[in-house]
Amino acid sequence: xxKRTPLSRREFLHLIGLASAGAFLASCTxxxxxxxxxxxxxEKVVEKMVEVEVEKMVETERLVEVTxxxxxxxxxxxxxxxxxxxxALDQQFILTGIGAVGGGYGHIMESLYNRxxxxxxxxxxxxxxxxxxxxxxVGCESWEPAEDGSYWDFNLRRDLVWSNGDPIxxxxxxxxxxxxLSNGYDFAWFYFDIKNAQxxxxxxMPPEDLGIEAVDDFTLRIYTEAPVPYLPMLGVWFQVMPExxxxxLGENWALDPDRYVASGPFMxxxxxxxxxxxxxxxxxxxxxxxxxxxxxxxxxxxxxxxxYMAGDVQRHDVGAVSPPAEIGLVNANPVLRAESHPQPPTYxxxxxxxxxxxxxxxxxxxxxxxxxxxxxKATIVSQIYxxxxxxxWGILPKGFPNYNPDLEQLDPNVYDPExxxxxxxxxxxxxxxxxxxxxxxxxxxxxxxxxxxxxxxxQWKENLGITIELRPSDFQSFTSASFGDRTAAMYxxxxxxxxxxxxxxxxxxxxxxxxxxxxxxxxxxxxTANSSFNPEERFRGMMEAEKLLVESTAWYFxxxxxxxxxxxxxxxxxxxxPNKDGYQMWGGGAIGxxxxxxxxxxxxxNCRSALG
Amino acid sequence: MLVxxxxxxxxxxxxxxxxxxxxxxxxxxxxxxxxxxGAEIPLSEQQIQAFKEKYGLDLPVWRQxxxxxxxxxxxxxxxxxxxxxxxxxxLIRDTLPFSALLGGIAATLAIAMGVTLGVIAAAYQESWIDxxxxxxxxxxxxxxxxxMAFLMKYFLAARLRxxxxxxxxxxxxxxxxxxxxxxxxxxxxxxxxxxxxxxxxQCIAEAMASDYVRTAYAKGLRSTGVLxxxxxxxxxxxxxxSFLPLYPGMMTGSLFIEAVFGLPGLGKYFVVSSTNxxxxxxxxxxxxxxxxxxxxxxxxxxxxGVIDPRVRISERxx
Numbered sequence: 001x002x003k004r005t006p007l008s009r010r011e012f013l014h015l016i017g018l019a020s021a022g023a024f025l026a027s028c029t030x031x032x033x034x035x036x037x038x039x040x041x042x043e044k045v046v047e048k049m050v051e052v053e054v055e056k057m058v059e060t061e062r063l064v065e066v067t068x069x070x071x072x073x074x075x076x077x078x079x080x081x082x083x084x085x086x087x088a089l090d091q092q093f094i095l096t097g098i099g100a101v102g103g104g105y106g107h108i109m110e111s112l113y114n115r116x117x118x119x120x121x122x123x124x125x126x127x128x129x130x131x132x133x134x135x136x137x138v139g140c141e142s143w144e145p146a147e148d149g150s151y152w153d154f155n156l157r158r159d160l161v162w163s164n165g166d167p168i169x170x171x172x173x174x175x176x177x178x179x180x181l182s183n184g185y186d187f188a189w190f191y192f193d194i195k196n197a198q199x200x201x202x203x204x205m206p207p208e209d210l211g212i213e214a215v216d217d218f219t220l221r222i223y224t225e226a227p228v229p230y231l232p233m234l235g236v237w238f239q240v241m242p243e244x245x246x247x248x249l250g251e252n253w254a255l256d257p258d259r260y261v262a263s264g265p266f267m268x269x270x271x272x273x274x275x276x277x278x279x280x281x282x283x284x285x286x287x288x289x290x291x292x293x294x295x296x297x298x299x300x301x302x303x304x305x306x307x308y309m310a311g312d313v314q315r316h317d318v319g320a321v322s323p324p325a326e327i328g329l330v331n332a333n334p335v336l337r338a339e340s341h342p343q344p345p346t347y348x349x350x351x352x353x354x355x356x357x358x359x360x361x362x363x364x365x366x367x368x369x370x371x372x373x374x375x376x377k378a379t380i381v382s383q384i385y386x387x388x389x390x391x392x393w394g395i396l397p398k399g400f401p402n403y404n405p406d407l408e409q410l411d412p413n414v415y416d417p418e419x420x421x422x423x424x425x426x427x428x429x430x431x432x433x434x435x436x437x438x439x440x441x442x443x444x445x446x447x448x449x450x451x452x453x454x455x456x457x458x459q460w461k462e463n464l465g466i467t468i469e470l471r472p473s474d475f476q477s478f479t480s481a482s483f484g485d486r487t488a489a490m491y492x493x494x495x496x497x498x499x500x501x502x503x504x505x506x507x508x509x510x511x512x513x514x515x516x517x518x519x520x521x522x523x524x525x526x527x528t529a530n531s532s533f534n535p536e537e538r539f540r541g542m543m544e545a546e547k548l549l550v551e552s553t554a555w556y557f558x559x560x561x562x563x564x565x566x567x568x569x570x571x572x573x574x575x576x577x578p579n580k581d582g583y584q585m586w587g588g589g590a591i592g593x594x595x596x597x598x599x600x601x602x603x604x605x606n607c608r609s610a611l612g
Numbered sequence: 613m614l615v616x617x618x619x620x621x622x623x624x625x626x627x628x629x630x631x632x633x634x635x636x637x638x639x640x641x642x643x644x645x646x647x648x649x650g651a652e653i654p655l656s657e658q659q660i661q662a663f664k665e666k667y668g669l670d671l672p673v674w675r676q677x678x679x680x681x682x683x684x685x686x687x688x689x690x691x692x693x694x695x696x697x698x699x700x701x702x703l704i705r706d707t708l709p710f711s712a713l714l715g716g717i718a719a720t721l722a723i724a725m726g727v728t729l730g731v732i733a734a735a736y737q738e739s740w741i742d743x744x745x746x747x748x749x750x751x752x753x754x755x756x757x758x759x760m761a762f763l764m765k766y767f768l769a770a771r772l773r774x775x776x777x778x779x780x781x782x783x784x785x786x787x788x789x790x791x792x793x794x795x796x797x798x799x800x801x802x803x804x805x806x807x808x809x810x811x812x813x814q815c816i817a818e819a820m821a822s823d824y825v826r827t828a829y830a831k832g833l834r835s836t837g838v839l840x841x842x843x844x845x846x847x848x849x850x851x852x853x854s855f856l857p858l859y860p861g862m863m864t865g866s867l868f869i870e871a872v873f874g875l876p877g878l879g880k881y882f883v884v885s886s887t888n889x890x891x892x893x894x895x896x897x898x899x900x901x902x903x904x905x906x907x908x909x910x911x912x913x914x915x916x917g918v919i920d921p922r923v924r925i926s927e928r929x930x
Binding site for chain 1: 642643644645647649650651652653654655656657658659662663666692693694695696697706707710762765766769770771773776777778779780783870871872873874875876877887888889
């Protein structure tokens, strides 16, 4: 990004010497005190980073009020005029990594978990989330529910066209969902609120019976199994494909620039898994997501903070999994500190028990309560996550809509080893005698997740006298044992938000979800609350449902990790501004769903000159 | 020699068939399947059944294996579930050149540096030069690649800006590619030089202690002549056995080097094919790897004959 004076040989040798001495000293220290010292340091880092963000937010607000950015810079292919301080168009690109997950499919409605592209530049979603996590229409301009809540009508934008010039109509949207759900879509469960989605997915009904129809060319109607107040939120992952595209364009058309048909602001113009993909602006685009950048380059990019500091990558995340040295470097460097943006937690790690009866002790709520009360969650999280996680008292992350801090006071969340021992003794396992040795399955764990489970293992041994064995597993083995065959007695797993409504987390805890636990009374209570169109009543009911979730002790919520995102200080634009809660997010909207990098541009600022 | 060669080739073929049977069985025995990769909610039985029918996974396993074996005989290893737009053969063909170039240069550099250092250490045994080389060999071999890569990227790329921190560079400009490969090659090669240097020193030191070397010196030959014509030639056999396999090992890619430096290559597929339960890819890559290793050892055996006439004589006598 910027040129700097190289170090002299003397300085270089000096640094090498310091690094060697540091490495030598580090290797001589005993591990335990080192962990404690690092934890304290990192907690300070996070606090300071948050302070920096708050200061920046105030400053930016003042700037916006007094001096709006003059739009007199270069004009891109969509006709968008960039601000006056923008770099030339050939330097207006986003450089991001090629999809880390296999990346088999080009269209997100072919596969979500095995998709090739992380962004939504090529295709329009039905809706999206802005930086304040408010839902807005992308493929549609408005929506309204039926009076009885049995369906929603989405009024589509009339001026949207495909890159081949054809208009985008309701028939395209209908085709897309029918095709996906009847062709083994791995994210089909996400749409199970839609009428007949489940039987269509399983092949028990033809795709034509799916609850989606084109009322006219520009009115899309979606019927639901029950009233679904948050249905517009589901549209953030619903991307359109041209009617009959799978048949007319052939398999894998969305990976082939020659056959690719775009509805979004970008067109796939080069596809190479080795040398990278290139997305260029789609000149036929008439939608509302209007990027300033000219290109998206998806390439194999180097990892680590060093690559970010060298200017070879545009984005780097620091979190609990980062090496302590990286966190130290960020903390010590004023430019990196200023480029650090704490992200809201969007993920909850939790412990789950198979309560279905195959593991008799775990079917007893008092045994599970004993297990919960024997875990010192606050200490475990603060020690292991280096300040990059909150203790989880329920499934909803801290700051999420309907977050309930009072859950901390619920019995399962209160660490009380004596009470736990008594509960276990009353259940017939005094001092853990006779308690079976279970395996705790951990899904594709990070170092921190393993450490958490080791801590739980140690505390159960110390506080209750019971022994468990840890079984870190790859994704497939874990899913098969914990949620498929249900041969796992207990498991440790996480769940991330797909949209910003409590339902995104809580739907999965219904008996029809993935867990080896059945509670129809909870389902009824939750479903009733969830389907209410009265927001206050709905949230009140869902808060009660979350409380019962914790009290059921079928799950024990442990940690809500978060990251600090770094991007260069010469990246500017409205979508990078602090949101109502002070968070700044990269990508063009709220984190957790795909965008098209709208509202971002590169300035000619030399703010990185002091880096290093 | 021909009979010997044919026998070895037959052995290789048999090994490959057995390995394919073993890998095929193992890949089907592990829990899970390619239909559930990354899915938060397990797919329904019907969805899994539809997937199996689409890819022929609903057939009896022995039939699946025979079908696979028949196709593999024509180098058709199927299509990866994770990258269905190309065949496994095309995937290997597309990615191998990147790994082969990086690994080939790194292996050559490691061998060249290591052998040079080993020869020097052996020539100056028990001297301070020997101590320095031996210490270097021990230290460099114990530095993990990730530490080496991190130090190089931090000092040489982020701080000094002498080299890029990674990526392949412009593929149409060999100078750009070469410039981008400096750090990855160094990070890949340097740790390997330690082992090469130590083994070279040991082989040469043993050869130098032998009777024919003493005789050569007694005949009045110069040190350089003794070293090149007698010592090195005799030390080459154990060295070749150790060093040639470095090539298939390094040329088929390193997950770590590719990930850290953001390089395209085959390395990552050795891991993700397995974690994704991508059966065609697991089998294709395993067989390709096994073939490379087998051919390397075959080549090593042939080279024995070229280097050491005693091998040819003993074969003829048999």
